[in-house]
Amino acid sequence: MRDVAVVSFAYSNVARDASHNETEMIVPVLHEAVAQSGIAHDEIGFVCSGSLDYLQGGPFAFVAGLDAVGAWPPVRESHVEMDAAWALYEAWVAIQTGEVDSALVYGFGKSSPGDLHEIMALQLDPYYVLPQWPSMVDMAALQACAFLDADGATEKDLAEVAARSQRNAQENPNALRKGNVSADDVLKQPVTHHPLRDADIFPITDGSAAVVIAAGDLARKVSKRPAWIRGIEHRIEGHGLGVRDLTQSESTRAAGAAAGVANGKVDVAELHAQFSHEELILAEALGLDATKTSINPSGGPLAANAVMSAGLVRIGEVARRITNGAADRGVAHATSGPCLQHNLVCVLEGE
C-alpha cells in the first residue's frame, strides 16, 4: 500500500445560498483547497467529485463542477453519485494503483431549493416503499424509537448529543446551528417526529467541500504534518428497513474493524450522524469511548450538513486537527442511504 495523506481541506456552508449557482458556490472552496495544498493546480493528477442530480433538479449536476475545476487542458476525472467521501475513496484507489500521486476531491449540493426530506425518499425501493413517500426524518424517527427501546437510552441522552453539538459548533465558522445550550434547553423544544426534536435533526444546508490528497514524499514536501490515511473502508447493508437491525450499525462496525479503528487511541472522531441517535449508534459500532475521544468537535452534522459533502467534511475536520497538532489519531465516518445503510470509515494519523 502507498502512504496517502490529506494535505489540505476547505469547506463552506450556508443555510441558503440563493445568489450563486453550484459552479459559483464551488469555486472559492476549490481554489482555497488547491492553494493550501502547495501543489500547483495543473500538477494535481486526478479529480473526483460527489454530487446528487436530484438536489439540483437536473440530470448532470456534476458537469457544473468541471467549470469550477477549470478542466482545461483535459483532466483525469471521475464522479460518484454518492457523498464525496466515496469520491475520496475512488481517488485514494487511483493513487494506490500508482497511476497518479495526488488528487483533488470535492463534493457539493444545495439542499435548500427543494424539499430535501422528501427528495431523499427517492432513494427507496421504487416499487414497494417509495409510493408511501416516507421522508428521511420519518424513517430516522422510527430508527430512534427502536434504538431507545433496545438500548435503554432516553430522550435526555439524545438531547445531550444535540446540545454538545451546538456548544462545540460555537468554534466553527461553518456551523449553522450553534450556541451555549444545555440538554434541558433542547428538551424544552417540542417533539416533531417522535422521539426527535428540531435539535436532534440536521439543519438544511447548502455547501461544498474540497480536499487534496497526496502520496508519500509529495505529501511530506507540501505539508508540515500530513494526515495519513491509515485505513479507509466502506460496507453496505440490505436496503429494506425490515431486513436489518436498525438499533445497530453492522456495516460501520465491519468497516471500522477493517480500517483498523481499534489499532490505537482515537483522539478525535467526526461522525456523519444526521440525527442525534445515530451518533450513539455509530459511537457504539466503532467502539468509541466518549470520555477518551472528542466526538464531533466541529459540531458535526447536527450543526451543519451539506448533503453530498458532509461526509467528506468529516474526513477534512479530522485531518485538520491532525495537521494542526490538536490530535494525533482520529476517525472519520460518512454515511449514505436511509437509516445508516451504507457507511465509510477512515482512520487518519499524524507522524
Place this chain on the structure above:
Amino acid sequence: MAGKRVAVVGVGQTVHRTARKDVSMAGLVREAAQEALDDAGMAWSDIDAVVIGKAPDMFEGVAMPELYLADALGAVGKPMMRVHTAGSVGGSTSIVAAKLVAAGLHERVLTVAYEKQSESNATWGLSVPMPFAAPLVAGAGGYFAPLIRAYMYRSGAPRHIGHLVAVKDRRAALRNPKAHLHIPDIDLKMVEESFLLWDPLRYLDVCPSSDGAMAMVLGSEQVADASSGPVAWVHGMAMRSEPTMFARRDQVNPQAGKDCAKDVYAQAGITDPRRDFDCAEVYVPFSWYEPMWLENLGFCAEGDGWKLTESGATGPDGDIPWNMSGGVLSSNPIGASGMVRFGEAAQQVRGRSGDYQVELKTGRALGQAYGGGSQFFSMWVVGNQKPA
C-alpha cells in the same frame, strides 16, 4: 498500465428491449450479473466488491440506486460504489472497478451498468431547463446534430455517409440475438426515407431507447490464471474530461478524446490503431459519430474518417471492424452502453462473440465510451495475451 494485472473473467448481458416489463430494475441488473458470475464460474459469495454505474438518476426516478440494488447484486456486507459520468459511465464504471483490482485491494470485483429507460423518458430527463445553462430542449440529438453539420462542413463528407453506418450497424445486429433492434430488410433507401429528426439525422440514424444491463467480473492475475475459460487482459485504461462550453473548444474533435486515446494507446503499446487492433466497439449513438470518432481515436487522419467508413473498412469484413455487435445504434440502455462496448471488446478477444466474432490476428480490441457534450471519455484496451 499502472498497478497489478487485471482481467475480465466473466461477462453477462441482458437482452435489450424497448421495455423489459418482465423484470424490475433489480431483476434487470441481476440477470446480467448472474450471467457474468456463471461465465466466470463463481458464486455471489466469491465477489469482494461491487461497482455499479448508470446515467442520470432521472432516467428511472431512483436516486442513488446502489442503495436499492445492494441486495439484488449480492453486495450486502461488502463495499459498493456508484459511478456517474454521463454517457461515458459504462466505461468509467468498468475502469473504477478494474482499479480496485489494479490497486491490489480486491481479487474479484463485480461491475454492472444499466438503464431501464422505459421507466421514464430520456429526452425529457435530459431536457430539464437549468438556470444559467444552455437548454438541451431537443435532447441529445438536438445537441449533437449541429456538431455533425460542422463535421460535414469541415471534412466535405457527402450526406449519405451517416446512412451507411446506420445500415452497417443494424445489419451487424442481426447476428446478435441480444441486440434491441433487428431490422432484417434494412437498406440505404429505408434509412433515407425515414423521417428527418435533426438535420442531417434521420430516424434510422439514431439509437433506440432501451432497457438493458451489462455486467463483468474482473479478476486479479491469480484469479485469471486459475480461470477455466478464456480471459481478456486489460492492457490500458484511461479517462479524460473537459468542460462543456468555452470559447475555442473543439466540440467536433474534442481534445479530451484525443488525450484519452493517446494515454490508453501508450499504456498498451498501440502505435497504429487501425493495424494494431482486430476490432473496436465505440460509442456511436448517432450514425455520423463513426467517422468522427475514427478521426478522434486516430484510426485515420483528420478529415478522412468518412472515407474510411465509405470504403467499408469498418464493416464486419473490413480490415478494422467497428461495432460488430450492432453498437449503440442497435441497443442503447444509456448508462450500460459504455460497458457494453467494453464488454463486447473483451468478448471479441476471448473469442466469445458467436456469430459476430472477428478473426483474431493481433488479439487486441478497443472499447470506448463518451458522454455529456462530447466531453467525458473512457477507454480501455483488452487483449488475449497477458500484458508485458
